[in-house]
Amino acid sequence: MTSPEGARMDAAGGTAAGDRPRISVQEVSKVFQVGAEDFVALDRVSLDIADNEFVTVVGPSGCGKSTMMNILAGLEEPTSGAALVNGQAVHGPGPERGVIFQQYALFPWLTVRQNVEFGLRTAGMGKKERRERAEHFIHLVQLDRFADALPKMLSGGMKQRCAIARAYAVDPSILLMDEPFGALDALTRVKLQEQLLETWSAEQRTVMFITHDVDEAVFLANRVIVMAARPGRIFDVIDVDLPYPRHEDVRLSPEFGALRNRVWHSVYHQDAGTSASAMPSTTTARQ
Numbered sequence: 001m002t003s004p005e006g007a008r009m010d011a012a013g014g015t016a017a018g019d020r021p022r023i024s025v026q027e028v029s030k031v032f033q034v035g036a037e038d039f040v041a042l043d044r045v046s047l048d049i050a051d052n053e054f055v056t057v058v059g060p061s062g063c064g065k066s067t068m069m070n071i072l073a074g075l076e077e078p079t080s081g082a083a084l085v086n087g088q089a090v091h092g093p094g095p096e097r098g099v100i101f102q103q104y105a106l107f108p109w110l111t112v113r114q115n116v117e118f119g120l121r122t123a124g125m126g127k128k129e130r131r132e133r134a135e136h137f138i139h140l141v142q143l144d145r146f147a148d149a150l151p152k153m154l155s156g157g158m159k160q161r162c163a164i165a166r167a168y169a170v171d172p173s174i175l176l177m178d179e180p181f182g183a184l185d186a187l188t189r190v191k192l193q194e195q196l197l198e199t200w201s202a203e204q205r206t207v208m209f210i211t212h213d214v215d216e217a218v219f220l221a222n223r224v225i226v227m228a229a230r231p232g233r234i235f236d237v238i239d240v241d242l243p244y245p246r247h248e249d250v251r252l253s254p255e256f257g258a259l260r261n262r263v264w265h266s267v268y269h270q271d272a273g274t275s276a277s278a279m280p281s282t283t284t285a286r287q
């Protein structure tokens, strides 16, 4: 079994020497009081994420994925350890961090355009600039034809694209996404994954994307962090050395299949205690 210490060391890597990581989770523990009991949701989790890196976090339900993201979003405080963004400890939400949840958090009474402009308006941006900026991001997520539609007229996938455009519009350097495609059907999901990568390529951001879908984790990421539960911890870290842009051909490639198998093994055989790092790199591709 890969020792937790070993995994932590791996997880802290991934940044060029001397570069300050954009995100640094340092020995973060989170203990919830459940009745008279202490419940350890996160146990000394350490993770560095480099500027413009796309990291996915995958793991069984209850392993602390959302807790970690909420700490980075500034919605929860760690019990011990520190979460740093740009070298500063996080103690609340901030404009440099855009957060996207599974449930589309759009204002139902505002149109797509007004939703996308909302954060810009509250930031005091002038009407013309706001409008142009919103147009740009609405176009990027291909919602031009629906700019004046209310959320109730949009499909789930379109609502989520609108939420992505809104998060991008305020120009956060970091996107924290908690199972954003979890409620969508498989086909929409695959399309949105490709679109998210296109957007990420055009407008570089540091992304932490949580999912429990192994294919999604591998398809999107530079690096996949596998977590385990009881206590919530980093179990494994897998580099995804596949070229971008990624489309269907990548998904069907033997290299993708091998990586997917490694991550799958790590997620679903945690009780066996063997992390994917212990597997040979020439794992047979999925057929």
Ligand code: ADP
Pocket (backbone or CB within 6 Å): 032, 033, 034, 039, 041, 059, 060, 061, 062, 063, 064, 065, 066, 067, 068, 232
């Ligand atoms: P995941 O997102 O990986 O499914 P979570 O981070 O939501 O997991 O939760 C991790 C564990 O912490 C779960 O067992 C959950 O029940 C527990 N937990 C989360 N938030 C609280 C809370 N506010 N109070 C008590 N337990 C919590």
Ligand code: MG
Pocket (backbone or CB within 6 Å): 065, 066, 067
């Ligand atoms: Mg969760």
